[in-house]
Amino acid sequence: MARKESISSRMVLDTAFEMAREEGLKNITARRVAERAGCSTQPIFRSFQSMEDLMDGVYERAAAFFQDFYALYPKLGEFPFSNLGMAYISFAREERELFRMLFVSAEPKKSLYELLNGGAENVKAEIQAAAAQGCPDPGAMFTKMWIFIHGAACMSLTGDYDLSDQETLKMLESVYRSFLRERESVSAQSPVR
């Protein structure tokens, strides 16, 4: 009875997401998405109420993408935080723009806990693993490890980090062992929410 849909909202979101992946949210316009999708701007606004709406969708897609990346990341090290750390740093290196969007943008839409695969379960597991290895203050350990991991990830954004995965893994383990030995504890209040 009516014309068949040729540009689905899925296709629009796919296109916008790929662009965001390559160049960030900054220069994504309705016309450029349309051009890349091979259509006019009309199908975009049929699927999404506004560009802001589409950008929200891109953000959600990026969050899901990170969660998949994390879930599928190969287990490289045996010590606590090795998997979380390596996945996080690799994500920053391989998906700079998505990492920026999710973890350093000015208006964070989701907290770290939300982004780490449906809550704090993974984080809790790492903390318990550290405790099992005799860490006197697992909370402080997590705080410090996380700051370090975040630092390496953010450093890769500006091209100031060029260690290989192997070197990174070795460094993370070395840092973890350093922290494990340290008796002094940081304040009880964790900076990571």
Add this chain to the structure above:
Amino acid sequence: MARKESISSRMVLDTAFEMAREEGLKNITARRVAERAGCSTQPIFRSFQSMEDLMDGVYERAAAFFQDFYALYPKLGEFPFSNLGMAYISFAREERELFRMLFVSAEPKKSLYELLNGGAENVKAEIQAAAAQGCPDPGAMFTKMWIFIHGAACMSLTGDYDLSDQETLKMLESVYRSFLRERESVSAQSPVR
């Protein structure tokens, strides 16, 4: 013989810099700078060839601002990296937008060394101080300390870091001592250029 200048290029740059300090470079337009400076857009383009030119000036001003901030930062701790670390982290917390512009933006115009007060002198001093305290691999020590410091700074950008200066200082010292004890060394190649 001619009309007296009422809006100097200095005034224009001051205005644009203050705006960048508050909200970043993103939404700075000729008309908004003019409005805030209390003039039309004309004096802006008399002083600067283009908006890009003005933004370059803002960046240079931000770099100088950071160097002053660093130079004048009170000496809070005695251990190596305490001054550099505390100044860097405080700068990130107190001047989020400037920190973003200088240290996490996609197109870094100046390297870290250039930004750290005219070269690597301060960094070298920290490394030598660490060596004097018996650090077996001062280069690796610097790499790890710097990653940690950068991590804390970047974490404060998203509101995920809320330790006080005192707590931060204690944590930095604790981390430094952890690294000092660690015998294992990271790869010889430093990620920080």
Add this chain to the structure above:
DNA sequence: CCTTTTTTGTAACACTTGTTATTTTACACG
């Protein structure tokens, strides 16, 4: 006071943006 010269203000241009009105197109049912 008048003229010259430079600075400033006004207004415009060309372009890009999100968004929407309107026309065209293509499908599926009668």
Add this chain to the structure above:
DNA sequence: CGTGTAAAATAACAAGTGTTACAAAAAAGG
């Protein structure tokens, strides 16, 4: 084979951008 209907294309609008042509203003020397 029309014909109604939803989708897509076209083209427009309003707002905002950098930038510039041009007119108004102000200072200083004659």
